[in-house]
Amino acid sequence: MKRISKARLIAATPLIALLAACGAGLEESDESTSPVSDAPPEIAERQDNFEAIGDSFKVIREQLETDAPDMAAIQTAAGDINTRLQRVPDLFPEGTSMEAGFDTEALAVIWEDPDGFAEATQNAIAASEEMIAAAASGDPAAVGPQVGNIGLNGCKACHDKFRVDDD
Numbered sequence: 001m002k003r004i005s006k007a008r009l010i011a012a013t014p015l016i017a018l019l020a021a022c023g024a025g026l027e028e029s030d031e032s033t034s035p036v037s038d039a040p041p042e043i044a045e046r047q048d049n050f051e052a053i054g055d056s057f058k059v060i061r062e063q064l065e066t067d068a069p070d071m072a073a074i075q076t077a078a079g080d081i082n083t084r085l086q087r088v089p090d091l092f093p094e095g096t097s098m099e100a101g102f103d104t105e106a107l108a109v110i111w112e113d114p115d116g117f118a119e120a121t122q123n124a125i126a127a128s129e130e131m132i133a134a135a136a137s138g139d140p141a142a143v144g145p146q147v148g149n150i151g152l153n154g155c156k157a158c159h160d161k162f163r164v165d166d167d
Contacts, residue, residue, distance in 0.1 A: 012030075042103050047090035049084050056080045060147065074143060075135040082128040083155070088121050098164060105164040117162055124154030140165060 031063035056077040063069040092110055099108040110117045131162075134142040159165075 039102050040093060042091050042093050043096050043102055043106075043109060046088070046106075047104070049087055049091060053081050053084050056084075060143070064143060064147070067141075069140040071135060071140065073140050074140075075132070078128065078132045078135045080141075082125065082132055085121070085125045085128050089118065089122075089143070092117070105166065107162055110162050113161075117158075120158040120166065124150065124158060127154045 045112050051090040059077040060074050062072075063074050080154065092106065094111050096102055096104065096110045098104050099105045127146070130145040131143065
């Protein structure tokens with residue numbers, strides 16, 4: 001395995017911070033505000049799905065912070081992110097927004113602008129495919145820029161428009 005120089009790690013630091021943000025503020029259910037029996041199962045499924053995406057980003061981030069990243073672990077995590085992002089369109093049936101009274105951070109704009117939501121989802125999937133290719137190269141330095149790509153063109157782009165701003 002290749003070692004990452006301190007210069008490469010310093011250059012990747014902003015990307016690592018962005019990667020950390022991809023897993024930040026993930027939806028979590030609060031059974032006290034919406035009984036499980038009243039909520040469509042897709043809400044819990046999508047919350048679990050996004051939490052797992054965050055967990056995979058954490059694996060990548062932790063590996064990129066080491067002197068000798070485990071590229072197999074990065075490849076597995078990148079593949080998991082891609083697989084889970086491909087599930088996103090099926091996890092947002094109409095009527096499952098916070099405006100519909102459910103404990104979720106999904107905004108009604110998802111259904112008001114379905115083309116925009118579909119485009120944001122496809123951009124995230126495409127960015128995750130680029131991250132898979134970078135991980136497959138075996139070069140940890142190639143993964144960092146793709147972390148930034150998926151963070152900006154995937155996570156942030158979707159969160160900015162389609163999810164409650166929890167800042």
